[in-house]
Amino acid sequence: MNFWRTVACAVLLLVVGVSLAANWLAPAGYAKQYREATDAAPSRQHWLGTDEIGRDRFARVLYGTRISLLLAPAAALLSTLLAAMIGGLAGYLGGIWTRAAMAVTDLFLSLPWLFLLITVRAFMPLNVPPMISVLVTFGMLGLLGWTSAARVLCTTAGSLRGSEFVQQARASGIHGARLFWVHVLPNLKPVLYAQFWISIPVFILSEANLGILGLGVAEPMPSWGSLLKELEGLVSVGEEPWKFVPLILLVVVVTSFQFVLSKQEEVAA
Amino acid sequence: MSNRRALPLAHKMRRRAALPSGLRHAAPLLVCVLLTLRLASAQAGGELRFCLHSEPKTFDPLKVEDDASVSIRYLTGGVLVRMNRKTQMMEPELAQSWKVSKDGRQITFKLRGGVSFSDGTPFSAEDVAYTVRQLMDPALHSPTGDAFRSGVGNVEIKTSSPTEISITFPTPVAGLDRLFDQVAILSAHSSKKEMAVLGPFVVADYKAGSTVLLKRNPNYWKTDAHGQRLPYLDSIQLDIQPNRDVEILRFKRGEIQLINTLDSEYFDKLAASSPQVVHDAGPSLDSEQMWFNQVAKAPLPAYKKTWFRSTAFRRAVSQAINRADLSRVVFRGHAQPAAGPVSPANKFWFNANLTPTAYSPETALKSLQAEGFRLENATLKDVNGNDVIFSVITNSGSKARERMATMIQEDLQKIGIRVNVVTLDFPSLIERMTQTFDYEAILLGLTNVGLDPNEEMNVWLSSSENHQWNPQEKTPETPWEAEIDQLMQVQASSADPKKRKEAFDRVQQIVVEQEPFIYLVNKNALSAVANSLHGASPVILAPQTYWNVEWVSVK
Numbered sequence: 001m002n003f004w005r006t007v008a009c010a011v012l013l014l015v016v017g018v019s020l021a022a023n024w025l026a027p028a029g030y031a032k033q034y035r036e037a038t039d040a041a042p043s044r045q046h047w048l049g050t051d052e053i054g055r056d057r058f059a060r061v062l063y064g065t066r067i068s069l070l071l072a073p074a075a076a077l078l079s080t081l082l083a084a085m086i087g088g089l090a091g092y093l094g095g096i097w098t099r100a101a102m103a104v105t106d107l108f109l110s111l112p113w114l115f116l117l118i119t120v121r122a123f124m125p126l127n128v129p130p131m132i133s134v135l136v137t138f139g140m141l142g143l144l145g146w147t148s149a150a151r152v153l154c155t156t157a158g159s160l161r162g163s164e165f166v167q168q169a170r171a172s173g174i175h176g177a178r179l180f181w182v183h184v185l186p187n188l189k190p191v192l193y194a195q196f197w198i199s200i201p202v203f204i205l206s207e208a209n210l211g212i213l214g215l216g217v218a219e220p221m222p223s224w225g226s227l228l229k230e231l232e233g234l235v236s237v238g239e240e241p242w243k244f245v246p247l248i249l250l251v252v253v254v255t256s257f258q259f260v261l262s263k264q265e266e267v268a269a
Numbered sequence: 270m271s272n273r274r275a276l277p278l279a280h281k282m283r284r285r286a287a288l289p290s291g292l293r294h295a296a297p298l299l300v301c302v303l304l305t306l307r308l309a310s311a312q313a314g315g316e317l318r319f320c321l322h323s324e325p326k327t328f329d330p331l332k333v334e335d336d337a338s339v340s341i342r343y344l345t346g347g348v349l350v351r352m353n354r355k356t357q358m359m360e361p362e363l364a365q366s367w368k369v370s371k372d373g374r375q376i377t378f379k380l381r382g383g384v385s386f387s388d389g390t391p392f393s394a395e396d397v398a399y400t401v402r403q404l405m406d407p408a409l410h411s412p413t414g415d416a417f418r419s420g421v422g423n424v425e426i427k428t429s430s431p432t433e434i435s436i437t438f439p440t441p442v443a444g445l446d447r448l449f450d451q452v453a454i455l456s457a458h459s460s461k462k463e464m465a466v467l468g469p470f471v472v473a474d475y476k477a478g479s480t481v482l483l484k485r486n487p488n489y490w491k492t493d494a495h496g497q498r499l500p501y502l503d504s505i506q507l508d509i510q511p512n513r514d515v516e517i518l519r520f521k522r523g524e525i526q527l528i529n530t531l532d533s534e535y536f537d538k539l540a541a542s543s544p545q546v547v548h549d550a551g552p553s554l555d556s557e558q559m560w561f562n563q564v565a566k567a568p569l570p571a572y573k574k575t576w577f578r579s580t581a582f583r584r585a586v587s588q589a590i591n592r593a594d595l596s597r598v599v600f601r602g603h604a605q606p607a608a609g610p611v612s613p614a615n616k617f618w619f620n621a622n623l624t625p626t627a628y629s630p631e632t633a634l635k636s637l638q639a640e641g642f643r644l645e646n647a648t649l650k651d652v653n654g655n656d657v658i659f660s661v662i663t664n665s666g667s668k669a670r671e672r673m674a675t676m677i678q679e680d681l682q683k684i685g686i687r688v689n690v691v692t693l694d695f696p697s698l699i700e701r702m703t704q705t706f707d708y709e710a711i712l713l714g715l716t717n718v719g720l721d722p723n724e725e726m727n728v729w730l731s732s733s734e735n736h737q738w739n740p741q742e743k744t745p746e747t748p749w750e751a752e753i754d755q756l757m758q759v760q761a762s763s764a765d766p767k768k769r770k771e772a773f774d775r776v777q778q779i780v781v782e783q784e785p786f787i788y789l790v791n792k793n794a795l796s797a798v799a800n801s802l803h804g805a806s807p808v809i810l811a812p813q814t815y816w817n818v819e820w821v822s823v824k
Contacts, residue, residue: 031679033675033676033679035594035597035598035676038598052534052598052599052668052672053598053599053672053675053676054598118694118697121693121697122693122694122697122700126660126662126689126691126707126708126709127658127659127660127689127709128660128689129687129689130689133689218689218690218691218692219671219674219675219678219690220675220678220679220690229668232514232668
């Protein structure tokens with residue numbers, strides 16, 4: 001498994017590196033419309049062809065990858081921090097705090113997140129630049145995606161609360177925030193890392209779902225979600241395999257994350 | 270080769286010579302009769318299958334509102350007069366003739382005799398009277414009936430004989446005879462109520478969420494030139510299938526034989542593999558348009574309201590949009606730049622003097638500069654130094670509109686205007702458009718089903734709810750809106766087609782000059798008809814492919 005983990009890490013580094021170099025590698029900007037060459041097949045000028053309004057698909061894949069790969073970890077970080085604050089603290093405090101936090105978590109888990117996102121999107125101000133829309137989309141995912149991680153952290157923190165080393169620390173006169181900060185939190189770290197890594201592919205896929213519904217990143221900014229929208233026309237894609245590149249990339253990246261993740265889960269265990 | 274051909278001919282000549290003289294003259298006639306019978310028998314029978322995109326909400330023709338129910342009404346309902354979808358002229362159906370009074374209030378029908386409903390109940394003027402009474406009953410809330418409600422008062426119905434009926438409305442109804450195209454006649458006496466029909470087909474079976482099966486009406490009154498009873502088809506199976514991709518796949522597999530409306534992308538894909546099955550009937554009545562929010566109470570900054578209420582600003586935006594590119598790129602050439610509110614497909618009402626706004630970013634920029642706007646570092650600023658930025662909302666899921674919005678975004682960037690494209694789910698969009706007025710610009714399409722401008726009163730009257738750029742004005746807020754109001758009333762209250770046309774031509778001209786709606790393109794009517802169908806002739810008006818369903822047969 002170490003070999004595959006290494007390969008997965010290499011793939012992720014390569015994808016991130018190439019997407020960061022989009023400014024130099026892409027033959028054109030992601031928004032540039034070649035209206036005389038719309039829906040074109042791959043050529044020397046356009047390696048992956050052009051989309052329906054003549055934008056270079058290779059450029060859009062590079063920039064879209066950069067956006068999805070940079071902002072999904074940011075959203076994962078936000079959701080993991082929220083999970084640590086809500087789940088970790090509730091588990092550590094125990095009693096009514098645990099019950100209250102879990103009730104709130106259950107409530108959030110029972111909400112149909114897709115409709116919630118659509119509703120939140122509908123209430124947002126309209127006149128926001130595309131970059132802000134990207135941040136808002138991933139921000140919303142981060143704010144709404146903490147629940148599963150919170151349950152895991154609450155249980156883990158609860159078991160730590162009753163552990164011998166915590167009781168020993170209490171007996172030594174360490175209480176409250178100091179006990180949590182010095183003794184509980186460091187022991188939650190492996191679980192936090194695992195939750196962080198798990199969340200990244202989940203948010204990538206969530207953004208892709210939103211993008212397919214036309215509710216994700218605003219035009220002309222590309223993301224994997226908006227690129228995957230091209231696959232909606234079931235009748236046509238069989239004849240144009242290059243349109244599958246964003247999907248293949250998504251599968252490769254998510255799979256790579258799973259290989260990296262298995263290492264984190266082992267550490268957490 | 271020539272010898273081989275000559276032999277049978279000689280043989281035939283010999284046999285003809287052997288016939289008695291009377292039969293000799295009758296022989297060509299006999300051959301014609303036999304050929305006709307053979308043709309007729311080839312046309313009769315068979316089942317047509319195509320998709321409805323939603324569940325029919327009702328089978329009561331007077332309550333019909335949704336597309337699926339409209340389709341079923343068209344296939345089953347018998348009407349007094351029918352608009353020929355090809356010529357756009359009214360033609361007699363159950364009424365042999367009709368006459369509209371000069372004041373446009375009364376219509377008199379002379380009905381066809383010897384006609385029966387599908388259950389055998391005879392048809393008479395009493396059924397027409399019953400239908401009109403039902404139609405105008407306020408308790409029924411008939412959407413079809415709403416079109417006849419021109420003023421307050423009762424409708425008077427007079428049946429002078431079983432085949433003659435006069436209907437008098439309290440006030441003139443513009444295009445009165447055309448409105449009867451939508452009125453399927455009900456039986457006053459049948460126990461089957463609305464399921465007893467006078468149209469070519471009758472509803473035989475309905476499986477909710479799956480299919481509607483229509484069978485040939487055995488009592489349908491129409492016959493072809495050879496006396497064969499119509500329709501030719503035995504049945505029609507309507508499969509309820511909301512997914513367009515599945516519909517295309519089923520068509521390709523030969524499971525359905527018609528696709529009434531296709532989008533340009535699928536049209537080209539089908540054309541590439543089977544060019545003979547796709548039909549581009551030219552510009553349809555449908556238009557795609559964009560408009561700015563001009564509502565005074567809208568929660569927008571005052572400077573933006575000033576832009577949106579400025580005719581020069583709206584015209585400049587219109588000039589900076591490359592409509593030819595929208596037609597060519599987004600609709601793959603299956604659309605035409607729109608000239609105004611009426612599509613050229615509407616032969617009578619289209620104002621032929623109007624042409625699409627010419628694409629000219631230079632002219633647009635100059636006219637904006639004349640209004641005090643200035644271009645600084647590729648950003649347009651207004652007189653107060655505000656950057657010109659606005660958002661355009663369109664409904665999520667519409668690929669064509671999302672692409673149009675993105676192309677408009679790039680077009681307007683050339684004159685320094687920044688556009689933020691926002692896609693919203695349809696209910697949220699409608700709420701902003703009609704309730705909160707919290708939007709800056711909207712890009713949507715308009716599907717016109719009727720040809721008569723009277724059916725658009727709810728859009729053009731400034732007091733109307735559907736006057737989208739500024740609905741429900743207490744009094745017209747601009748002189749040009751006041752003029753449109755006055756012209757629309759003139760056309761609605763006149764029965765003189767020439768006078769009506771003049772008034773509505775002027776309305777179209779004002780709309781093009783003022784651009785409350787920036788008309789972008791008129792989409793073409795695209796459809797697909799399988800080779801196995803005989804007699805289908807797609808047109809631009811709905812129902813595009815099966816408007817002459819009685820004459821369609823399966824090979």
